[in-house]
Amino acid sequence: MVWEPMGYRSYVVYLELSHTGCWTESTGSKDVFVKNLQQDFSYSGDAYKAISVFVGDDLRTFLGPFKFHRNILGVKIHSLSNNIALVEFTSARNGTVADLVKRYGGVTISLEIVDGVERWRFLLPRARKESIGLLRDNAETMGNLLKFHVTEPEPTYFTDPYPLLSHYEDKALTQAYLSGYLDYPRRARAKNVAKILGISPATFLYHIRRAEKKLVASYLRRRSILVP
Secondary structure (H helix, E strand, C coil), X not given: CCCCCCCEEEEEEEEEEEECCCHHHHHHCCCCEEEEEEEECCCCCCEEEEEEEEECCCHHHXXXXXXXXXXXXXXXXXXXXXXXXXXXXXXXXXXCHHHHHHHCCCEEEEEEEECCEEEEEEEEEEEEXXXXXXXXXXXXXXXXXEEEEEECCCHHHCCCCCCCCCHHHHHHHHHHHHHCCCCCXXXXXXXXXXXXXXXXXXXXXXXXXXXXXXXXXXHHHHCCCCCC
16 A cells, blocks of 8 residues: 555546537537547647547548647548548647646546547546645636546546456347347347347346446446446
């Protein structure tokens, strides 16, 4: 255990922000999803570099204006397919959540951008409780702060965001999907899927419900709707 000075603790912060004037706002009117892979603050000057995956049917029409946004200083696009691109870009730090997190000593755990909303989860390894309020106040000045949740670090915040299903849950979920059991309207009945798996309908329903519950709980934890 690492000793911390009096008044300092570790926190995990989750926030959702509709960021006024930021390029991320444009994802609200486009079919584009962005997942950050890396941020580098060693770049000289008041800028930082980032590497993100951009995905969506509106990728091409989104990247055009993105390249010319006032905060974007440089862009290198690696097209992976018609609707997937690996994008390396340099951004001005001022007025960004990335800079806010950095100034408070935070380490980004995850960043996803969709529907015009930035979804951040980051670790504050050494912070005072009062600094959390200041951080929130700063975030509120950037736009519409939709969610701000603070908790202590939990293993689920750092492990794979998708839960580990048992062998039987995995088989039940996979076959349910392939058979159309999860479609609406359903293209298969529980007894038909169970027959393919060689188990009873009751056993199939037991495993599929457990798998669904784990997946939903994982999603709600990622959104900080459900606290671990």
